[in-house]
Amino acid sequence: MNNDEIATTEFQIYPNPAQDRIFVQFSEIPSQGRIEMMDLQGRLLKSENLTNTRSEVRIDHLPQGIFIYCILSGKEILKTGKIVVQR
Numbered sequence: 001m002n003n004d005e006i007a008t009t010e011f012q013i014y015p016n017p018a019q020d021r022i023f024v025q026f027s028e029i030p031s032q033g034r035i036e037m038m039d040l041q042g043r044l045l046k047s048e049n050l051t052n053t054r055s056e057v058r059i060d061h062l063p064q065g066i067f068i069y070c071i072l073s074g075k076e077i078l079k080t081g082k083i084v085v086q087r
Contacts, residue, residue, distance in 0.1 A: 017084035020060035030073035
């Protein structure tokens with residue numbers, strides 16, 4: 001995937017707030033796609049490869065709270081945001 005393709009790739013991450021899982025949906029799968037989830041102190045809590053245009057990511061091991069996610073293609077950050085986990 002080149003830079004033009006990355007710029008036009010659309011993402012959806014849902015639901016937010018979430019309970020035990022989130023879905024990451026792409027218009028096109030990024031090369032070496034991965035999601036990383038961190039706490040607000042920046043500690044990496046989860047890293048998972050994204051291999052489909054719609055990937056399920058289990059987050060039931062995370063406590064209730066606010067977390068930062070990064071969507072990556074290789075080492076390039078494509079998108080960052082916050083996910084709220086509510087139980």
